[in-house]
Amino acid sequence: MKNHTSAQISINKLTKVFGNDGRTGELITAYEDLSFQVSRGEFICILGPSGCGKSTLLRSIASLEKASSGEVQIAPSDSGSESNIGMVFQERGIFPWMTVTQNIRFLLENNPHIDTHDIDSIVDHYVSKVGLNKFAAYFPHQISGGMKQRVSIARSFANNPDILLMDEPFVFLDSQTRTSLQELLLNIWQETHKTVVFVTHDIEEAIILADRIIVMTAHPGRIKTIIDVDFPRPRHVSHMRKTSQYHDLINTIGNMISDEISDLMPTLNTTGLSG
Template identity: 50%
Template sequence: MGEKKLVIENVTKRFATPKGDAVVALENISAYVEKSEFVTIVGTSGCGKSTLLKIVAGLERPTSGRVLLDGRETRDPGADRGMVFQSYTLYPWLTVRENIAFGLRLKKVSKGEIDDIVRYYLDKVGLTGFDTYFPKALSGGMKQRVAIARAMANNPEILLLDEPFGALDAQTRALMQELLLQLMEETRMTVLFVTHDIDEAIFLGDVVYVMTARPGRIKEEIKVDVPHPRSPDIKMTPMFLDLKKKVVKLIREETIKAVQQSLPKGD
């Protein structure tokens, strides 16, 4: 087996609601991502999967437990864990080129090198020629492609994606999944990807973690034994459909549980 790039160790996150009630968002989560592996986490909305990703990114602190990257504990956010959000987070005052160069400039990379890196990733995400555009002129799918390029240009140890295609229409989303998969097959980058879309989780993931409803726990770890490069056609194979059936069943149980939890208690 490959080396463990990222290890999530017994992470628990509790917080208090404004009313003062204690909420357990995540309970004793343990998971890992091997080097060059694409791991997806799938769960119902509100299960704490985004919180988990933010803890990995260092944007939030766990109540207990820890996150290890290459064996070292991480606490604060850093350029070694690049992140793509569901919301559009391109900087509107920067052009596409300047957005992609944002992290590189902070690192004081030389201008010539920045130009090369930007050109490389623009080409990779199919946006050559758009370098001087401002984000307001781009479609949602294009914005997310730039956001992926911006995160990758920084050459992080691991790429964290929080439902990056959640706001896109179904057709664009399918194309974006293929693009991302192809990119990762080429660059062999390590990825942790959070989604509520079961198809997406299986199609992209080498491993799929299924999460429970709140409090979020890992319900099941499923290996997706489909070799790379994967074509979108695999979504129609019996093996894919079997996996999907299994995950759908797991998620369904959790969704029902989540709905029951949200109903008012008592009589």
Template identity: 50%
Template sequence: MTTHQRSFRAATGRIEANHVSIRLGRGSSAFEAVTDASFEVSPGEFVCLLGPSGCGKSTLLGALAGHIKPAAGVLSVDGQPVKDPHPERGIVFQHHTLFPWKNARDNVAFGLKMRGVKRRQRRLEAEKMLDLVGLNGFAGRYPGQLSGGMQQRVEIARVLVNQPRLLLMDEPFGALDALTRLRMQELLLDIWEQFRKTILFVTHDIDEALLLADRIIVMQAQPGRIHEEISVPFERPRMTGIIASGEFMRLKQHCLHLLHRDRPGDTLPRLSPLGL
């Protein structure tokens, strides 16, 4: 990596949300999923959206990806209002959305193909990306032949190959077993240290948020809104050992307190964050 690239990278990926409200559903079943959310994310920052189910964190992410339009307020990335889905804002979901009919290499190369990159170059770049996520030798496998963790690795590679300004992640490790999840968290931190992309990461797992994020935006449900921002002071690169430290415990207590104050009522219907 040259210094030129580094300075260029650092300049992109600023997120600004200005009094954003998002309505989901149609007709009489429509409701406000996110109410008056305002926040900022600096270029290269790792921010977690933490909150209980129904707090609108996935909806907010879907809006940033461009799949849902806010009813009010402005969402912008590097000063440009978000209008439609774009490869510059890559999104990874809890359950993979790889094309079952393409092998891992062709899945990763999809974005390059859409940009008109030549076949040989596509294959080369896709395989480089697969190496980066630790899938050396799995390029020819179809998604159905990969484990859950591997599928998510391909998914991350497929988004990264487009050199996005931001990486939007919607509970990407939520469906994995504990050990695989830990490995994936380490992998993600490793990738983030290398590329310093802005990452907005949705989770309801306090440990995960504290381990990964520079800053945590805590959300609450009914109505879905931003409640508090917490900065996470741990030095990087982080070791999983910090989980046992006193500071970690203190922050975790604080988060638990915030989440618990959220009165459990009847939960809102879970709608697809794609607005489909």
């Protein structure tokens, strides 16, 4: 299945240079000469320190940002129509003026591929899937950060995208909440097998979630290496953490990017959000 013909996303020599900042006339390269493919149904993690342009790359795939050179090719969906892309943002991606249910509904109502009659049942299904039944009528400011990201995930999966892009969705959550949301994501993904591109700077998160990890360097962002993660699915975070394979993989990747990480440790701590 993971061959070139079934590639759903093909990135070819993609480079993004931000224009000068006006005063110095300096050009800032976000990422440079990226080439990789994502197969249909594959879960890819892009792992890199902040400043490696990984979020910008995701925005380029989503057509929110135009690359400077190279190309992004998105294969048509199974039905032959243009692929439907979904995105989960770092935080605040859900609308504060809509309740939990309304946030999910709103996207579905604007999706021409979803039958109006099905919307109610889809919304109900995903609200309970992410465990927010009791909070369905709550506004975002009344629920916790973890719950907001549950809404964000529910909303994206409910919309039935062909490709789901996730931009460090758990970065602002405490580690317990993060683990439970990773479990939730694995669980929903297991049922739907969407093509996912997930950006993170957390090695463990990448190992837990990904089929393949694309490790990036920083300043400018280039692909350092691509690692296959051979853990069987369905996966469970707690089980994985008990295996030596898991810890070996952390060490392998850790060593591989230790030079990057040690260079970037200070920046990671202070500005670690803009990746």
